[in-house]
């Protein structure tokens with residue numbers, strides 16, 4: 074396999090009108106015969122082709138591209154890429170401009186190659202050509218289909234097939250028939266390409282564009298002989314985005330981002346070119362994967378393609394650095410060596426690849442045919458069976474009708490045999506016929522019995538089968554309906570079960586919630602001061618209740634004796650009084666029972682007790698015959714009543730005390746809260762003060778240092794400047810500063826005092842808190 078180097082051409086564009094206007098100088102010269110470019114004074118480069126400012130598009134095409142197009146038609150892959158600084162003439166050379174605005178002789182490489190290709194096709198009628206085109210751009214390292222803008226960037230992927238050919242999966246390939254069709258596709262792609270205005274170029278391409286023509290050629294059937302195969306080849310036309318010096322272009326925002334991506338892609342391409350141009354490259358790694366452009370060109374660069382690199386440069390001395398860099402870049406590319414081959418038989422290879430698949434398919438087809446035959450046979454068999462079944466049914470019907478006839482004939486002949494006088498021979502024959510029929514019938518019955526295993530039935534067999542079939546169908550229908558019903562019911566049951574589950578869950582949750590609430594209430598009951606107070610109150614009431622009940626019991630004992638010591642009238646009075654007393658006691662009892670939190674009116678009680686006491690006294694006055702026992706009982710009753718009154722009074726007093734204490738506690742709690750708040754405020758004030766103090770201290774320190782410096786300066790006898798007025802002003806300022814510093818000192822002292830006060834306050838506060846705690850503990 075022959076190794077051929079990459080051909081490198083350099084094209085120097087003429088100075089543009091704006092460059093002439095700015096009187097820019099030319100810094101590039103060409104030595105046409107030697108294919109040399111001299112830039113500046115002493116940078117000389119030799120290339121395969123050099124084109125000066127007067128070179129035409131036709132010239133560039135004829136020299137650089139025509140041989141590639143010939144190679145393409147011979148079955149070789151080809152690649153031309155234009156490299157150079159922004160605004161150096163790449164798009165102009167490649168032909169990526171709007172062709173409507175370009176004169177025919179200014180058309181670039183691509184339209185010329187298209188024309189030539191279709192001219193070639195038209196001249197080779199013996200070959201069947203299939204031409205496809207695609208147009209892709211790499212914008213900010215993302216692929217974009219310029220012929221189908223609806224294709225999302227995410228759907229385009231660079232892949233490598235098993236032969237190492239780069240394939241862009243998802244890109245549209247248009248099958249084309251004539252040059253005009255391709256030109257219009259090219260134009261629509263050019264229009265869709267990302268371009269923008271920069272300081273360096275009014276129509277700057279902001280992306281790398283790859284226009285690809287793929288051809289597949291095969292001898293026409295009439296000219297074909299067995300030895301000839303088909304050929305497939307492709308031609309990439311690559312218009313790279315221009316290299317840009319960010320400082321020079323002044324790009325910002327989106328343009329800046331584009332520049333970064335463009336330069337990184339070009340840098341990756343430069344690295345690939347360097348690696349490929351390195352004589353020790355066999356061991357070196359080729360960094361194709363670093364950028365999309367290098368991944369796409371992987372199968373061409375350094376591999377199976379004939380390559381021409383066109384380096385475009387500006388002649389302006391202002392672009393000297395960029396042009397020199399481009400020439401160095403191109404110089405490296407000269408070292409790349411490729412091994413192009415004619416791409417024969419991709420179809421045959423494909424057929425080879427597909428052979429096992431074809432074999433499998435053939436086998437599958439055969440087995441399909443066999444099974445089809447079987448199916449056919451089966452169908453035939455089925456048809457035969459059904460016709461036989463029909464025949465059988467018909468025969469059975471015939472048989473039964475014949476049997477009926479025979480049965481009837483038998484009966485008739487048996488009668489005739491008995492009644493009619495026949496000749497002996499006739500009678501014998503009849504007799505033998507009858508016995509034969511009987512024998513046949515008997516045999517038939519035995520066969521039927523063994524077949525069915527049942528008693529003989531008068532219904533023909535086929536009719537029974539049909540009937541049973543119908544019954545079976547009905548049963549199946551009923552079964553299906555039942556099943557449907559069953560599934561419905563099942564579903565309903567399922568729903569109900571779910572509902573029950575949900576309700577149970579809800580109930581459980583509610584129970585848990587209730588428990589939690591009860592628990593919280595219980596815990597709160599032990600900790601909250603008002604509840605404690607209530608509990609204490611309740612305790613008091615219970616004790617009071619116990620005392621009252623004891624008194625009542627004693628009272629009952631007392632009243633049991635009273636009726637025996639009075640006459641009837643007095644009895645009534647006493648009874649009335651007794652009832653009123655009892656009622657009053659019972660009333661008190663009921664009141665106490667009704668609400669433990671309610672204190673009974675002490676004055677009421679006293680009044681009732683007095684009343685009972687008086688009534689007892691009057692009873693004692695009317696009955697002079699009362700015994701000592703009754704006296705003592707009455708006395709004890711009065712004493713008890715007094716005791717009760719006393720305890721009621723004490724209880725009322727204690728309750729009042731408790732109320733007062735609770736009120737006091739509440740006030741003190743509020744006081745504590747206030748004090749804490751004040752303490753916090755005082756703390757924040759003191760913090761702010763200390764912050765201010767530290768600031769002031771710093772300022773004082775600064776003032777001090779400045780003062781000492783000024784003093785030093787004043788002490789210097791040689792300092793002439795001191796006598797100057799501005800210097801004096803400065804000194805005055807310094808003095809002012811010193812005064813301010815002194816003031817600050819005073820402020821600082823005040824602040825310190827304030828801080829001390831705050832500390833004292835805090836101390837007092839803590840003492841009060843301690844005292845309050847002690848008091849509350851005592852209470």
Ligand SMILES: Nc1ncnc2c1ncn2[C@@H]1O[C@H](COP(=O)(O)OP(=O)(O)OP(=O)(O)O)[C@@H](O)[C@H]1O
Pocket residue numbers: 085086087089126157158159160161162163164165166274276277278279313314315316385
């Ligand atoms: N050989 C030439 N003869 C006359 N004019 C040229 C030539 N080369 C380039 N120009 C002009 O120079 C300008 C810039 O060219 P072009 O747009 O092709 O640059 P570019 O290298 O593609 O720039 P970019 O990288 O920014 O896209 C265009 O106006 C173009 O017409």
